[in-house]
Amino acid sequence: xxxxxxxxxxxxxxxxxxxxxxxxxxxxxxxxxxxxxxxxxxxxxxxxxxxxxxxxxxxxxxxxxxxxxxxxxxxxxxxxxxxxxxxxxxxxxxxxxxxxxxxxxxxxxxxxxxxxxxxxxxxxxxxxxxxxxxxxxxxxxxxxxxxxxxxxxxxxxxxxxxxxxxxxxxxxxxxxxxxxxxxxxxxxxxxxxxxxxxxxxxxxxxxxxxxxxxxxxxxxxxxxxxxxxxxxxxxxxxxxxxxxxxxxxxxxxxxxxxxxxxxxxxx
Ligand SMILES: C[S@@+](CC[C@H](N)C(=O)[O-])C[C@H]1O[C@@H](n2cnc3c(N)ncnc32)[C@H](O)[C@@H]1O
Numbered sequence: 627x628x629x630x631x632x633x634x635x636x637x638x639x640x641x642x643x644x645x646x647x648x649x650x651x652x653x654x655x656x657x658x659x660x661x662x663x664x665x666x667x668x669x670x671x672x673x674x675x676x677x678x679x680x681x682x683x684x685x686x687x688x689x690x691x692x693x694x695x696x697x698x699x700x701x702x703x704x705x706x707x708x709x710x711x712x713x714x715x716x717x718x719x720x721x722x723x724x725x726x727x728x729x730x731x732x733x734x735x736x737x738x739x740x741x742x743x744x745x746x747x748x749x750x751x752x753x754x755x756x757x758x759x760x761x762x763x764x765x766x767x768x769x770x771x772x773x774x775x776x777x778x779x780x781x782x783x784x785x786x787x788x789x790x791x792x793x794x795x796x797x798x799x800x801x802x803x804x805x806x807x808x809x810x811x812x813x814x815x816x817x818x819x820x821x822x823x824x825x826x827x828x829x830x831x832x833x834x835x836x837x838x839x840x841x842x843x844x845x846x847x848x849x850x851x852x853x854x855x856x857x858x859x860x861x862x863x864x865x866x867x868x869x870x871x872x873x874x875x876x877x878x879x880x881x882x883x884x885x886x887x888x889x890x891x892x893x
Contacts, residue, residue, distance in 0.1 A: 633661040641676035648684055649694065651767065655824050655848040660697060667696050691770060698768040699843070700739035704780070705746050705787035706838070707870040710888060714834070718865055719754040722833050725863055729757045731833040732861070736823055737840030738764040741775025742784060745808055747836065748815035749796050758815050763829070765821035772818050778808035823852060828859040835860055838869035850876065857881050857892060866890040 632638065638661075642653045653660065671689075673679045682689050705711045723729055733751060735744035744764035751762060766772050782804055785793060793799075797806040823840070835856055841849045856866055857880050868874065868888050877883075882890040 632665065633658060637676050641680055644680050645683070649690075650822055650825070652824065655845060656843050657845055660843055663697055663699075667693060694768060695770055698766075698771065700766070700768055700771040702739040702742040702784075702839075703787065704742045704785045706742065707888075708787040710867060710870070711746060711750065711787075713886070713889075714865075714867070715750045715753060718834065719750065719756070722863070722865075723754070723756070726833070729755055730760045731756050732760060732763075732831055734763040734765070734829075734832045734835045734859075736765055736821075736835060736837040736856070738766045738772075738775060738818075739768070740771045741778065742780070743836060743838065744775070744816050745778065745812060746788075747834075748812045749792055751815055752796070752812060753792075758811075761815050761817040763819065763832075764816050765819045765823070767820065767822045769820055772820060776818055778813055780806045780808070782806065823855075824848060828855050830859055831861045832859050833861055833864045834867070835864070836867045838867060838872070840869075842869065842872065853877075853882075854880055860892045862892055864892055866892075 646652050653664070668676075668679050671679070671682065673682060683693050684690070719731070722731055731751070733747050733756075735747055738744045741764065744762050747762045752758070764772075764775065766775075785797075785806055793806065796809050796812050798809065799806055823837075824844075837852075837856060841852055844852065853874055853876075860866055865885060866882065866889070868890070870888055872888065874880070874882060874890060877890055881892060883893060885891040
């Protein structure tokens with residue numbers, strides 16, 4: 627049940643302002659779903675006031691970690707919504723190589739969670755023969771998720787969409803085939819960065835940007851501002867991929883052209 631009045635109370639507003647100073651994240655950019663989670667955790671910890679809640683988070687690193695982990699829902703999987711990935715491999719990347727006349731393409735996974743998305747991107751960059759000297763940029767606000775990502779160890783169930791030959795070529799298995807470790811050849815193709823897409827500035831000249839299943843948690847205004855930032859970060863002729871439940875309603879106003887389902891380009 628949503629409780630917007632609770633989410634708009636002056637006490638909660640003060641809590642969010644103080645929180646912003648220590649986590650660098652403005653919760654007002656997020657939809658009620660996130661505010662619901664803030665309150666669910668408060669109930670679970672059984673804290674009575676926002677002041678007590680804030681003190682707990684501020685004074686205990688483990689609690690801070692738990693709070694952030696609970697808020698940033700970093701569910702992911704390799705080759706999530708696989709059709710988009712095979713289009714990238716079979717059509718978009720080869721076409722970009724031809725158009726640019728180089729194998730040095732700039733790829734970016736924005737909101738990379740625990741690494742499944744940027745590793746999928748890095749695997750396809752190897753499959754398509756892109757130069758490893760230009761690493762895939764992988765960014766997320768969640769330091770804990772990035773730490774897991776950098777380890778590169780996954781369970782079989784996170785790899786259900788991966789073609790068997792990729793599993794064979796780019797992973798080493800252990801635990802009787804239950805655990806998969808990504809190979810160093812693919813690891814080398816990624817640069818990891820902690821980054822808050824709402825506040826931090828973006829780079830430019832990206833050939834492909836993926837921002838999937840991230841902005842679903844943001845308010846309409848934050849989403850609109852972010853899509854404009856992604857447009858500016860994209861090189862002409864580049865592609866912007868969103869998640870399979872997402873759609874940029876005002877894409878023409880921003881300057882994007884539609885290039886298929888969940889796919890936009892910049893002329
Ligand atoms: C559901 S995961 C998406 C993972 C991957 N893109 C996918 O589609 O499988 C959402 C990720 O967005 C990250 N995120 C949330 N707010 C963010 C922000 N302001 N800046 C950067 N990353 C953010 C979360 O930490 C989380 O890891």
